[in-house]
Amino acid sequence: MQQLKICFLGTGSMGSAVLQGLVAAGHPTKLISATTRSEESAAKLRAAGISALSLESSSDANELLSSDADVVVLGVKPYQIADVLTEIRSELPKDAVVISMAAGIELTTMAEKLPEHNNLIRSMPNTPALVGKGVTGLAAAPQAAPGAIEIATWLFEAVGEVVEVAEKQINALSAISGSGPAWMYFLVEKWEQVAIANGFTEEQAATLVRGTLAGSAQLLASTGEEPAELRRKVTSPGGTTERIIATLENAKLEQLFEAALQAAVARAKEIAGDKG
Numbered sequence: 001m002q003q004l005k006i007c008f009l010g011t012g013s014m015g016s017a018v019l020q021g022l023v024a025a026g027h028p029t030k031l032i033s034a035t036t037r038s039e040e041s042a043a044k045l046r047a048a049g050i051s052a053l054s055l056e057s058s059s060d061a062n063e064l065l066s067s068d069a070d071v072v073v074l075g076v077k078p079y080q081i082a083d084v085l086t087e088i089r090s091e092l093p094k095d096a097v098v099i100s101m102a103a104g105i106e107l108t109t110m111a112e113k114l115p116e117h118n119n120l121i122r123s124m125p126n127t128p129a130l131v132g133k134g135v136t137g138l139a140a141a142p143q144a145a146p147g148a149i150e151i152a153t154w155l156f157e158a159v160g161e162v163v164e165v166a167e168k169q170i171n172a173l174s175a176i177s178g179s180g181p182a183w184m185y186f187l188v189e190k191w192e193q194v195a196i197a198n199g200f201t202e203e204q205a206a207t208l209v210r211g212t213l214a215g216s217a218q219l220l221a222s223t224g225e226e227p228a229e230l231r232r233k234v235t236s237p238g239g240t241t242e243r244i245i246a247t248l249e250n251a252k253l254e255q256l257f258e259a260a261l262q263a264a265v266a267r268a269k270e271i272a273g274d275k276g
């Protein structure tokens, strides 16, 4: 894997998180290339030693840099995927592994644009990849060689953990882990608002909530205990925590989470219907 030439087409938040993880894992920068829309973004990548071109300065940047790639990672917005695949189709090596990170873009849509390429992979990373703690879901096209999913797994393990699933599960996975950081941050926002409404300063609320979140996550990871067990350890029978859990249960939190997931899945299907 250390010899693979990897080309990122679109290197914004998600693309650069994976690129940086790969560099941090020791992949030689001379084997990594990247494209962006603006010259400003490309210049920042070049300053970090990456061979980068912008569409602003070379309109054929995507085609040019992917033409000798072993792996192409698509980090453009979903609505741009079809155009970018059309741009690169004729020059892209036939055995290249093409990994899309785009929400809602199906493998069949990729295959329509790249009919002669079999190694198509759909991925759904999340932003904690930026700190090497990402979770990425992967689904391979049925025609892909077994080595293709191994390469994608290796790539995303540079920025965290990987779960391989069937493509039909990718939209639900996107809602759970791809959008997962947004669920978490929204809970933190609400939790802090409640703390502030109850007389704590913003600073105190941030310490109380963020510190509790970070500590609890670490405890969950380091003890290996089930969350329900860790929760029971905080919940004395007849005590105050019990009332909190009962209030959340009565509000049917699980049903609310299910509705949120289904709304995201419905939107992913709309995006797929729009072809991005």
Ligand SMILES: NC(=O)c1ccc[n+]([C@@H]2O[C@H](COP(=O)([O-])OP(=O)(O)OC[C@H]3O[C@@H](n4cnc5c(N)ncnc54)[C@H](OP(=O)(O)O)[C@@H]3O)[C@@H](O)[C@H]2O)c1
Residues within 6 Å of the ligand: 009, 010, 011, 012, 013, 014, 015, 035, 036, 037, 038, 039, 041, 042, 055, 062, 074, 075, 076, 077, 078, 080, 084, 101, 102, 103, 124, 125, 126, 127, 178
């Ligand atoms: N952000 C997330 O949490 C997340 C999670 C999972 C999956 N994704 C997926 O990841 C993809 C990228 O999302 P993002 O949040 O990283 O977006 P982003 O930050 O806006 O990055 C998009 C990148 O594409 C570049 N670009 C625009 N047009 C281009 C073109 N024609 N050719 C090559 N590069 C082009 C942009 O260049 P400039 O920098 O010059 O504008 C930028 O580097 C999306 O498909 C999204 O569905 C995102």
